[in-house]
Amino acid sequence: MTRRAVIRGTGRYLPERVVENAWFEDKVDTSDEWIRSRTGIERRHFAAEGETTSAMAIRAAEQAMSRAGLSVDQIDAVIVATSTPDLTFPSVATMVQSGLGLTRAFAFDVQAVCAGFVFALANADAMIRAGQADRVLVIGAETFSRILDWSDRGTCVLFGDGAGAVVLEAAEGARGILSSDLNSDGSFRDILYVDGGVSTTGSAGKLRMQGNVLFRHAVEKLAQTAHRAIEKAGLTTADVDWLVPHQANARIITATAQRMSLPMEKVVLTVADHGNTSAASIPLALSVADEAGRFSEGDVIVTEAIGGGLSWGSVVVRW
Incomplete structure (x- = not known):
């Protein structure tokens, strides 16, 4: 039997x-009309003064562990995807590890901006397949409101x-992460970046962002990486039950679904209520859909994202 990383809980x-x-x-x-028509966003959440990325990550992780029915001594590793850490170092993941009392777990961060959760998920899957860990807490958490230019309407x-989390557990069988596809091209770094460091x-x-240029890259690259991951899994787009994309822009999501020949009824959309939460957007969307009971055992789910770097990728999961 094949050892796979199965999603046991979301938060x-x-x-x-x-x-x-x-x-x-x-x-x-x-205006409200301008934002809705161009992005599909209606509202978003901003962290309170003093509310940190690690604090939000801990709250999401607690819910995911509770839903997975796991205790703190059963988690082997913590991976946090973020571009907005509390401090330059140590990692947010170590703060989560300490905050949750995960005394057995090693912890580290992954930084691939909006694609961070996909990269973190692929890394967790590789560790589980290799036998380095049996249960991994994978979190995407961001406080992007702290790095926004409030005079730039194209970005602010x-x-x-917000924060989203999943618990992965090693299991044998057909369920779990089936494949991943990761990509980067640093020659496009000026399309989306932060002007400090x-x-x-x-x-x-x-x-800072060149929105129109990024839009074109996003639609093309997201569809391509999704197709590659689906092929790696030995499947076709006809086998896909759900697309859970990075929630950046409703127009990008719609265009990507069209290129994948997927009806919007198979796409999980949360961008209207959350805005773009970068690395947190996919686990947030997974948690919303999971709680609503939209996924059934055996469903094939494709997640995909693109972020600064440029970095982009996708993961195929059998629920």
Whole structure:
């Protein structure tokens, strides 16, 4: 039998503060209609003052572990995907490990911006397949509101804060992660980046993005990586039950689904309520759909994302 990484539980946390599109109208030249029509976003959540990425990650992880029916002494590893850590170091994952009391678990962060959760999931799968861990907590958590330029309407209206988590467990059989496909091309780094850093400005910096250029790359690359991962799994798009994409923009999601010949009824959409939560968006969407009972055992789910780097990839899971 094949040893696979099976999703045993999902969890999420969203800050209490909900920010509707109208909030931006007295800050930049925009409107609720403009934001909705171009992005599909209606609202997003912003972290409270003093609320950190690690604090949100812990809340999401607690829910995922509870739903998986696992205790703290059963987790072997913690991987956190984030581009907005509490501190330059140590990693958010070590703060989560300590905060949850996971005394047996090793912990580290993955930084691939919006594609971070896909990269983290692929790494966790590889460790489980190799026998290095039996149960891995994989989290995507972001406080992007801390790196937004409130005078740039092309970016500040897009992003939100939050955290999502899944618990992976080793099992033998047909269920679990079937394949992954990871890609990067640093020559496109100026399309989406933050203009600060430890070895350059010594400050966190602000997010910068060439939206129209990124849109074209996203639609093309997301469809390509999804097709490759599906082929690696020995499947076709006709076998796909659900697409759970990175929730960046409703138009990107729709265009990608069309290229994959998937009806929108098979796509999980949360962008209207969450905005773009970067590495947190896929685990947030998984948790929302899981809690609603949309997934059935044996369903084939494709996740895909693209982020700064550029980095992009996809993972195919049998639920």
